[in-house]
Amino acid sequence: PWVIIAxxxxxxxxxxxxxxxxxxxxxxAGLVIKRYGRDLPPGRLVATHGEAGYQAELLPPGxxxxxxxxxxxxxxxxxxxxxxxxxACVVAADGAPVPSERVLGKAVACDQFQDxxxxxxxxxxxxxxxxxxxxxxxxxxxxxxxxxxxxxALAHGLTSDDLHVFxxxxxxxxxxxVLDGRPIAAGDLAGPPIxxxxxxxxxxxxxxxxxxxxxxxxxxxxGAWNVNPWFARVELH
Numbered sequence: 086p087w088v089i090i091a092x093x094x095x096x097x098x099x100x101x102x103x104x105x106x107x108x109x110x111x112x113x114a115g116l117v118i119k120r121y122g123r124d125l126p127p128g129r130l131v132a133t134h135g136e137a138g139y140q141a142e143l144l145p146p147g148x149x150x151x152x153x154x155x156x157x158x159x160x161x162x163x164x165x166x167x168x169x170x171x172x173a174c175v176v177a178a179d180g181a182p183v184p185s186e187r188v189l190g191k192a193v194a195c196d197q198f199q200d201x202x203x204x205x206x207x208x209x210x211x212x213x214x215x216x217x218x219x220x221x222x223x224x225x226x227x228x229x230x231x232x233x234x235x236x237x238a239l240a241h242g243l244t245s246d247d248l249h250v251f252x253x254x255x256x257x258x259x260x261x262x263v264l265d266g267r268p269i270a271a272g273d274l275a276g277p278p279i280x281x282x283x284x285x286x287x288x289x290x291x292x293x294x295x296x297x298x299x300x301x302x303x304x305x306x307x308g309a310w311n312v313n314p315w316f317a318r319v320e321l322h
Contacts, residue, residue, distance in 0.1 A: 105150050105151035105152055105153050105154070106148060106149070106150045106151075106152075107144065107148070107149045107150070107152050107159050108147070108148050108149075109144050109145065109146050109147060109149065109161065110146060110161070111146045112163070112164055113146070113161045113162060113163055113164065114143040114144060114145065114146075114161075114162050114164065114224040114226075115143060115144025115145075115149070115159045115160070115161060115162070116139070116140075116143060116144075116159070116160040116161075116162050116226065116227065116228060117139075117140040117142070117143075117144060117152070117157055117158070117159055118138065118139055118140070118157065118158040118159075118160070119132065119135070119136070119137050119138060119140060119156065119157055120137065120155070120156055120157065120158065121137050121156065122135060122136055122137035123135070123136045123137065124136060124137065125137070125138055129179060129205075130178055130179040130228070130229075131178075131179045131201065131205065131226075131228055131229050133201075133202045133205050133206060139226075139228035139229075141201035141202040141205060141226060141228075141229060142201070142202055142226075143162075143201075143224055143226050144159065145224070162226075162227055164222050164223065164224055165218070165222070165223045165224075165225045165232045165234075166221075166222050166223075167218050167219065167220050167221055167222075167223075167232075167234060168220060168234075168235075169220045170220065170249060170250050171220060171234065171235050171248055171249050171250065172217045172218065172219055172220075172248055172249070172250060172311050172313070173217060173218040173232050173233055173234045173248060174213065174214070174217055174218075174232075174233040174241070174243070174248065174313060174314070174315060175198055175213075175214040175216065175217065175218065175230050175231070175232055175233070176212060176213050176214065176230065176231040176233065176241075177190055177204070177209060177210065177211045177212060177214060177229060177230055178211060178228070178229055178230070178231070179205060179211055179229055180204065180205055180208075180209040180210045180211040180212075181208055181209070181210050181211070182210065182211065183210045183211070183212050186267075187265060187292075188213075188264060188265040188315075189212070189213050189214060189215045189265050189288070189313075189315060189316060190209060190210030190211065190212050190213065190214045190215060191208070191209070191210055191215060191289060191292070192214070192215045192216040192288065192289035193207045193208060193209045194207065195207065195209065197216075197218060197221075197223060198214075198216070198218070198223065198225050198229075198230050198232075199223055199224050199225055201225075201226040201228075201229040201230070204229070205229070213315050215265070215288040215289050215292070215313065215316055216288070216289065216313075217311065217313045218232065219311055233248070234248060235248040235249065243314055247314040248314070250309045250310065250311055251305075251309070251310045251311075251312050251319055252308075252309055252310075253305050253306060253307045253308055253309075253310065253319075253321065254307060254321075255307040256307075257307070257321045257322060258304040258305065258306060258321075258322055259304055259305030259306075259310070259319040259320065259321055259322075260300075260301075260304055260319065260320045260321075260322055261285055261300075261301040261303065261304065261305060261317050261318070261319050262299060262300050262301065262317065262318045262319075262320075263276065263285070263291070263296060263297065263298050263299060263301055263316065263317045264298060264315065264316055264317060264318065265288070265292065265298055265316055266291065266292055266295075266296045266297050266298040267295060267296070267297055267298070268297065268298065268299075269297045269298070269299045269300075270297075274300065275299065275300040275301055275302045276296060276297030276298070276299055276300065276301045276302065277297070277302060278302055278303050279291055279294045279295065279296040279303070280294060281294060282294070282296065284305055284308075284310050284312075285301075285303075285305070285310070285312050285316070285317045285319075286310060286311050286312060288313055288316045288317075305319060
């Protein structure tokens with residue numbers, strides 16, 4: 086009898102492991118959907134504290150246990166790759182509303198959109214974002230963020246060129262028009278110079294320093310610039 090009992094226990098252990106063990110490959114992440122649990126707060130789409138529904142935290146590569154199949158669904162999602170020489174824009178599906186005087190969601194510390202929980206808990210705003218992604222590979226939760234690369238630009242009102250690093254040749258300057266910020270003062274034709282935005286690449290710093298939307302006094306000199314096309318447009322002269 087003890088042999089039968091041991092075999093039964095071993096079989097039960099194998100079944101339990103099979104029902105609760107998940108594997109995520111090196112070049113993917115695991116998107117977790119909790120089938121039941123506490124309801125999400127009103128207006129929220131993604132869970133950050135164990136509520137039912139899509140979970141903000143992705144599973145990293147490796148084995149994970151226990152994720153019982155009757156409680157959790159796990160979808161494998163591909164990594165996001167931004168090729169060299171390109172940038173990517175981001176749209177958040179969840180978060181706080183963007184203030185009425187602003188156009189784009191503020192930048193918050195969230196490991197370049199790889200930490201969706203930090204984005205939501207720190208007041209990240211839904212919609213198009215000020216922050217962008219530069220060349221690299223990222224594990225980003227598709228339930229929270231849509232990443233717009235050059236390959237998908239047209240579907241989001243952009244061109245492929247909009248999502249390439251902007252090059253200003255040595256014989257030219259870039260005339261900048263900013264699309265977000267406070268209004269230009271009455272009587273002025275262009276927004277005044279603002280410190281600390283590194284050639285309009287740090288859009289949040291520009292906004293926080295009181296930068297104005299519209300034509301700018303500052304120009305971009307020769308070089309390569311990672312400029313969010315939803316934040317600023319640059320014309321070569």
